[in-house]
Amino acid sequence: MTDTGKARLETQLAELESRLSRIERDLDEPHDPDSSERAVQMEDDESLEAQARLVTREIASTRRALDRIDSGEYGICVECGEEISAERLEARPEAALCIACARKV
Structure with a gap:
């Protein structure tokens, strides 16, 4: 970052x-x-x-x-370990989950 x-x-x-x-x-x-x-x-x-x-x-x-x-x-998803997209971090800089994991919650 x-x-x-x-x-x-x-x-x-x-x-x-x-x-x-x-x-x-x-x-x-x-x-x-x-x-x-x-x-x-x-x-x-x-x-x-x-x-x-x-x-x-x-x-x-x-x-x-x-x-x-x-x-x-x-920028690394705390759930799956994959990279969180730049677009998601731009929209929600505090995001701890990638979009796929956030949808599961």
């Missing part, structure tokens, strides 16, 4: 961490004591919690991709 590709993953990681931080701040905001507003806020919290879980998974995937770069294993 080129330094540009690694920089892209590092930028992606920073953006994801920033997004997670904003979500966590939103979740930490106190709820309105008005019971009619509280129900809406609880629904919003559920949505934010789902977003936080998704972003946390994306952060983990991006970190694993950076680890694979450092170990020289980036």
